[in-house]
Amino acid sequence: MSKDFSFEITHKLEGTHARAGVIHTPHGDIQTPVFIVGGTKATVKALTVEQVKSIGGQAVLANTYHLMLRPGADIVEQAGGLGKFMNWDGPTFTDSGGFQVFSLGVAYKKGIDAVTNSERGQKENAKSSNTQLAKVDEEGVTFRSHIDGTKMRMTPESSMQLQWQIGADVHMAFDECASPLANEGYIRASVARTHAWAIRCKQEHEKIWAEHHAKGKPYQSLWGVVQGARIEDLRRESARFMASQDFDGFGIGGIFEPAEIPETLRWVVEELPEDKPRHLLGMGSQVEDLFLGVEYGMDTFDCIAFTRQARNGGLYTADGRLNIRNAIFKRDFGPIDSNCDCYTCQNYTRAYINHLFRSDEML
RNA sequence: GCAGGGUUAGUGAAGCGGUCAAACACGGCAGACUGUAAAUCUGUUGGCUCAGCCUUCGGGGGUUCGAAUCCCUCACCCUGCA
Numbered sequence: 001m002s003k004d005f006s007f008e009i010t011h012k013l014e015g016t017h018a019r020a021g022v023i024h025t026p027h028g029d030i031q032t033p034v035f036i037v038g039g040t041k042a043t044v045k046a047l048t049v050e051q052v053k054s055i056g057g058q059a060v061l062a063n064t065y066h067l068m069l070r071p072g073a074d075i076v077e078q079a080g081g082l083g084k085f086m087n088w089d090g091p092t093f094t095d096s097g098g099f100q101v102f103s104l105g106v107a108y109k110k111g112i113d114a115v116t117n118s119e120r121g122q123k124e125n126a127k128s129s130n131t132q133l134a135k136v137d138e139e140g141v142t143f144r145s146h147i148d149g150t151k152m153r154m155t156p157e158s159s160m161q162l163q164w165q166i167g168a169d170v171h172m173a174f175d176e177c178a179s180p181l182a183n184e185g186y187i188r189a190s191v192a193r194t195h196a197w198a199i200r201c202k203q204e205h206e207k208i209w210a211e212h213h214a215k216g217k218p219y220q221s222l223w224g225v226v227q228g229a230r231i232e233d234l235r236r237e238s239a240r241f242m243a244s245q246d247f248d249g250f251g252i253g254g255i256f257e258p259a260e261i262p263e264t265l266r267w268v269v270e271e272l273p274e275d276k277p278r279h280l281l282g283m284g285s286q287v288e289d290l291f292l293g294v295e296y297g298m299d300t301f302d303c304i305a306f307t308r309q310a311r312n313g314g315l316y317t318a319d320g321r322l323n324i325r326n327a328i329f330k331r332d333f334g335p336i337d338s339n340c341d342c343y344t345c346q347n348y349t350r351a352y353i354n355h356l357f358r359s360d361e362m363l
Numbered sequence: 364g365c366a367g368g369g370u371u372a373g374u375g376a377a378g379c380g381g382u383c384a385a386a387c388a389c390g391g392c393a394g395a396c397u398g399u400a401a402a403u404c405u406g407u408u409g410g411c412u413c414a415g416c417c418u419u420c421g422g423g424g425g426u427u428c429g430a431a432u433c434c435c436u437c438a439c440c441c442u443g444c445a
Contacts, residue, residue, distance in 0.1 A: 100399095
């Protein structure tokens with residue numbers, strides 16, 4: 001069964017783990033390293049697919065959990081798959097829904113900061129959170145829909161089935177993203193569970209692939225997700241384990257403080273095979289983290305931070321970040337970034353964007 | 364002309380004798396944003412030489428230990444009746 005999916009490395013940077021390459025998918029090539037654009041609910045918020053393309057977006061990552069709730073994976077399948085559904089003809093990724101186990105579980109109503117070591121996080125963490133929408137057991141996860149409270153169940157097998165229905169080119173294995181504040185015993189048990197789930201994902205994936213192949217449908221790849229928090233032997237063990245399972249690529253999961261990224265990635269990259277792509281899941285809220293990730297051998301990245309920041313007035317320029325809502329931009333009739341040739345910088349002023357944000361205008 | 368009601372910080376609006384520099388909302392000023400429960404959330408918002416002090420509740424004058432709150436008066440705005 002030939003798999004219409006491969007990865008080739010075209011360049012390496014001496015003295016680092018950085019490399020450039022190409023991921024070949026049934027929906028076209030992805031030049032790496034690259035940021036995969038967040039399209040959680042089968043839309044890149046506030047952008048048309050043409051706009052995503054015009055700024056260099058090569059691939060879009062959607063979310064299994066969100067699409068399962070709305071509109072339903074079966075509807076996406078009937079529409080002809082994720083790309084067809086959202087009019088994106090390029091490569092697509094789906095996250096497994098594993099992260100929502102975390103964000104609807106221990107991080108529920110606290111935000112991710114609350115489960116990191118940041119000062120603000122510790123303060124937030126002290127707030128009581130007496131309800132969680134997700135509970136983990138060895139077999140899988142029981143959720144309550146954040147939309148209407150319906151009790152639902154997700155397992156490695158069901159995540160695979162849903163992802164095949166949604167039909168992205170890259171699927172993530174169903175994992176548990178443990179809180180970095182959990183005790184070591186919990187984290188070790190969680191990584192063991194993630195490994196057991198990875199085997200089940202792989203088995204289910206092969207089974208579905210055989211069915212699809214028989215019908216002449218294209219391959220959809222499966223990437224294993226490395227966990228292990230900040231514990232070196234666990235991270236290395238997890239990476240070795242995932243490397244042994246014949247996945248098409250790897251996701252690196254977890255929640256990091258920026259300062260912890262280099263060392264953690266180094267542990268993982270030293271254990272992973274060179275010839276397969278590596279995706280950093282939720283790479284951080286700073287643009288600089290992207291460059292750090294490249295240096296430490298990551299090929300693809302995703303993060304919702306930048307689209308969210310943009311929606312809330314946080315804009316990046318060659319000179320750094322600015323908050324376009326600030327009063328100093330009220331009468332600034334220059335472009336956001338004078339060295340940028342994008343549509344917005346070419347046609348609109350800071351004063352106008354400032355006005356749109358202050359007016360809650362959607363443009 | 365007569366009779367009622369009203370005038371509170373940038374705006375709207377509570378307060379009706381002390382715990383009032385004055386609730387709340389909006390507006391303003393900033394901040395946050397990690398595999399998106401986020402077009403969301405947080406802080407702050409009279410002044411100052413800032414654990415205290417000063418000036419504010421339409422203007423002026425009273426009562427009281429104490430007034431945004433009670434009384435008199437002036438101004439303006441509404442609503443009825445002539």
